Amino acid sequence: MQVIAQAPVTLLVHGGAGTLRRADLSPTQECEYREILDQALRAGQTLLLQGGTALDAVVAAVCVLEDCPLFNAGKGSVFTHEGRNEMDAAVMDGATGQAGAVAGVVSVRNPVLAAQAVMQRSGHVFLMGQGAEAFARAQGLALEGPEYFHTAHRWQQLQTALAQNQVMLDHDGHRSQGQPAPEPIDRKFGTVGAVALDAQGHLAAATSTGGMTNKMFGRVGDSPLIGAGTYACDATAAVSATGAGEFFMRGVVAHDIAARMAYGGLSLAEATQATLHEKLDATGGRGGVIALDRHGHYQLAFNTEGMYRGVVQGEGPPQIAIYRD
Structure with missing residues (x-):
């Protein structure tokens, strides 16, 4: 009789994909991204090693x-054409097939908690x-005013998008030296996500x-x-x-x-x-x-120049990467 070993607890995270090149991030900026990805992985890893569920970990x-x-x-979060932050989130439990999602929330501090x-x-x-x-209010979830979500960087992205009359995707080269660019300043997809095996x-x-x-009112990805x-x-x-949502929807x-895999x-x-x-x-x-998958096999796949990503298995240290190479 063949005995199949239980796969180690595993957690993957992403923080968006796009035109992420070494020249676009300063050493300080790269360290900041790596540090927060590490924190996210360790937060989920701690729960998994304590016997927590995959849902709690993600x-x-x-x-x-x-x-x-x-x-x-x-x-x-980025700003809409009207200068608001409208956020979406979803969770799904592989054990039960149950799922939850919210769209267009403007005051929920952690939309993923609302989805859960x-x-x-x-x-x-x-x-x-x-x-x-x-x-979310009835459930006692933390709510914040518009000032909490207002960041100078995102506001400037909106002004640039309005000036160019374009809808801009996140994460595609910071071009911090202010060089003129024929394409939108930000062409990266900053959606965040996680998957886990408990x-x-x-x-x-x-x-x-x-x-x-600069997305239209009511747009959901x-x-x-x-x-x-x-x-x-x-x-x-x-x-x-993470990506151009309309393609992922279609x-x-x-x-x-x-x-x-199933069929x-x-x-x-x-x-x-x-x-x-x-x-x-x-x-x-x-x-x-x-x-x-349930055997602990994983993929961090993308067709862009880079993707903020990381993985941790068992008690091992987090492994984090940004660029394609």
């Missing part, structure tokens, strides 16, 4: 990233706008974002859409995506990876690469995913 990791102004989620509350306490999957706000062999995923700079930007199923994989990217018998690596090639590369979409 929520804890994403909360760390939402509280940091460096990423386009929570405190660091929707899953566990509302009887629904998706709440949006004022309804999501009222629900000691019981269960998977979970969470994703959170502020969307696009892939992050809170179950199957598009967030998905988890113990039988296949947990996936969190390709149902997160679920497509799991479906290729086609592909490995996680094969399914991830096939989905990125057929659903993103072939259609002009840009971005990436973090994906994890």
